[in-house]
Amino acid sequence: MITPTRPTSQPAGNAASPFAGADLCRLVGFTLPTGAPRSVFEDDIWDFTQVIGMPAYLAKCARRLDFTRITNPRWKTVAKEYAAAQMAPRHEAVRLLPHANRSIKAIGTIYAELLELVRWLNWLTVRGVRHLDEVTEHHCTSFAQYRATHRPNGAKTPHRESVHKLVASAILGLVQYGELFTTDRYREGLRPFAGHTANEVAGADSGPAENKTQPMADEVFQPLLAAALYLVHALAPHLVRELETKWHQDAARTSLPSSALADPAALEEVLRRHVTDRRPFHLLPARTKIRTWGLGNEDPLARVNLRAIAHEAGKGNFGPQLLGQMRSAIEKAVDDAGVAEPFCSDAALMERADGQGAVSWSLPLAERDLRTLTQVVKTAAHLVIVALSGMRQSELREMNVGCRVPPVEAGPGLVRYKLASRVVKDKPLGGVADEWVVVKEAYDAAEVAEQLLGDGADIGDPLVTGPLDRTRFTTFRNWVNGPAGQRLGLAPIPDGPLTARMLRRTLALEIAYRPGGLLAAKVQLKHLSVVTTEGYAARPGGAQAKFLAEVNAEENERNKDLVLTEFRRYQQGHLPAGPGARDLIDFFASVDGQLARTGAEDSVVVDNDQQVRDLLAARAEVLHLGVANYCWFTDPSKALCLKLAGTPEATKPLVGMCDSSRCPQATHHPCHRPVWATSTQTKQAFIGSIARRQKSEKARLQTDLDRDLAVLAAIDATT
Structure with missing residues (x-):
């Protein structure tokens, strides 16, 4: 493909931008809450964080387009005009451009491309380029080669193909929209990358796209899903009860007066209860400052959470004077009752995942470890939902508290479960509400995810507050393979890539290779076309022709x-x-x-x-x-x-x-006999219900019945 050339003349320095003074949200069609600040074209930061309907998966930073980092002032305007044109392809000044994009780009895509555009323009500035008409093919190629391995933090590691495409798109985009720019533009005749497209520069195949996401290997998928299901169904109920106790204690603590405990009688009562009930005192959280009470590291009480004792006695803190007065009584009570982590100290028994006996569902945990365990179980719940429903990351993030549609009884002993979310991909801003038919395990996982949010979560609040990314998968695998997971009898998860896309691809294969599975996979995965599903369902490579073969x-x-x-x-x-x-x-x-x-x-x-x-x-x-x-x-x-x-x-x-x-x-053949027998029984029932006056209808059905009976007789005779 040959990239078109640009006009010879440079824009006049005093030319007004076609977007001058434009209210960007009104220009694009975004909706803002009443009274929310509105960005205009001249602003150096375009803030869309309050736009209604922004996809939940989009990070807050990606909702702000920041042009302040472009050092050349005239190129700030170029970048703004380029971004505005991408957002408003139907604008009068844009739709006349012969090579402009005709579809609206998502804010996340524009944000990613703007980052590369900022790097490109500032890279030119560092090399002494002051006007875009000084840019040569050598500049374009050199920057693309530089960005192929250099990262913003200085590391030199190869980028993914998508990054190469963004780099090429940023450079070529200033060619496509050159006629629109009012402060600077490339010279006429500049053909970056010898006229190749961004896909070709990135090395992407221009033919039918193959699905490069591989299904998860069975030796990885089986222990991964087994561990997630075990945590969701066996461990999560115990964890939720422990968290409810903690949330209740936290709520009670916030209502306590901030004054220090100074009543010896109240302290003696707390000490007596701990000793009588053989209930250990709480360990002081790691890295907590103990200078408040003047205790040294070797002090016998340095490991005891004195603030927790004060809370139990109804005060917000522990008075130093009372500590000196009652030190001996406190030390004796600590010796008698001991100290332990504050959570899960009396964990109930449950069956190990491998069936080798019963163990306590958790060892005593510090608050930090309890948060880690909660995150692991949350990951397990989200993992089960994705693995068994096929949801995209964007659809998982659009799920809210209350997403569980009431089950519907589809027949005797048959219950249909659904989860509600929104389809964002290839949909207008805000997405389209939709439902996923799921198995009960995924439905229960959504319930667990809601419970782990606590009582403060209301209907409509986000169910998933963070991406199911590499970090969470790594943390989950490390926990399962570590002492905690092995104590519960979980099978170790082997090394290998773990991504939500791989889970989706694995499910696609499992569905598509069953009778009628291709269309079922299309419906379940919310694909626009069955051609896309064919790509998902093909074995390695994803080519449709290979799949059909x-x-x-x-x-x-x-x-x-x-x-x-x-x-x-x-x-x-x-x-x-x-x-x-x-x-x-x-x-x-x-x-x-x-x-x-x-x-x-x-x-x-x-x-x-x-x-x-x-x-x-x-x-x-x-x-x-x-x-x-x-x-x-x-x-x-x-x-x-x-x-x-x-x-x-x-x-x-x-x-x-x-x-x-x-x-x-x-x-x-004999395998066809049940079909003919059923047809015969149905027609006999219809004939018996037909009124006498409907002679023609009865005669027609009788002819069909005679045919069915003849076929049945022939099958029986030959066998």
Whole structure:
């Protein structure tokens, strides 16, 4: 692709920007709360943090476009005009540009591209370039090579393909929109990267895109999901009860007076209860300053949380004077009752994940460790939802408290569970509300995620407050593989990449390779096109042609098995029925004769399954499965369905139009008998319910019933 050239003349320095004075939210169509500040084009920071409907996954920093870091003042205006044009492609000044993008770019994409644009412009400034018409092909190539390995923190590690594309897009974007810029632009004739597109510069394949996300390896996926399910269903109820106790204590603590405990009687009562109940005093949290009470590191009370004693006595702190007065009593009580971490000190027993006995669900934990455990269980809940529903990260982040749709009983013993969220990808700002049909495990995981938010969470609050990213997966794996997870009998999770996209791809494969699974996967994954689903469902590579080739190969193997089964039945004296039975019997007889001749010539028995399958392969290639028959599509001119449809040149039968009782290429076998029997029973019931005056209808149904009975009789006779 050749990049178009730009006009020769540079813009006049006093030219007014087509976006001058524009209210950006009104320009783009964003909605703001009443009274919220509104950014205008001239601002150096465009703030969209309060825009209603911004996707939840978008970080707060990505909702602010910051132009202050561009050192050349005239290039600030260039960057603003470029960003505004990306946001408002229908603007009068933009829609006339022949090479401008015609679709609105998301704020997150514009933010990422602006970061690269800032680096590009400042890189030019450092190298003495003051005007864009001084930029050469060498500058463009040099910067792209520099950004290929250099990171903003100074590290030199290769970037992903997406970063290379952003770099190229930032450079080429100033070519595409050059006519729009009012303060500076590239010279005419500049063709960065020899006219190649951003995809080509990044090394992306310009042909049909393959899904590069690999499914998760079974040896990683199985222990990962097993650990997550165990934590959600076995450990989470205990954790929620512990957290509820903590939240209640925290609420009570906030209502305590801030005054220091000075009452010896109240302190003596607290000490007595601890000793009597054999309840250890709380350890002081790690890294807590103890200078408040003048205690040294070697002091016997340095490890005791004196503030917790004060809270238990109804005060907000511990008085130093009372500490000196009651030190001996406190030390004795500590010696008698001991000290321990404040949480999970009396954890109940539960069955280990490997079935090897019961253990306490947790060892005593400090508050910091309890927070870590809570985050691990939250990760487990979110992981189960993604792995069993196929949600994207953006859809997971759009889930709110109350997302669990009330279960619906779909039949006796059958319950349908749904989770509500919003589809954001390829949708207008704010997304589109949708529901995911899920298994009960995912539904229960959403309930656990709600419970872990605490009583302060209201309906409509975000259910997931952070991304399910590499850090959380790593923390989860380290916890499972560490002492805590191994004590619970969890299988270690091997090394290997762990991402939410891999979980989604794994589920796509599991669904798509079942009967009717391709369309089911499209619906479940919320794809716009089944073509996208084909890419997800293909085995490594994701090419649609490869996927279809694999499906055809599997169907061919299935057909060979079916033909072999029918041939063996023929050898046992069980013949097919139907109009095409004679042709099929003749074919089987010829194969049987060929086997006999080959065996006589070679003086060996040639009758193993593989050799027979090879002889039957030609007939397997023309086998098509109907609901109530097999169709042997050997001669299109004989196909009744093609004659009825008026398409005699077709290369495949129209199985949905098959009348197997009359088609000369159809056969009936014992596996089809239940279908015909059900049809017979249904028609008999209808005939019995028809009034006497409806003679024509009754006659028509009776003709169909007679046909079904004849087919049933033929199947029974041949077996």
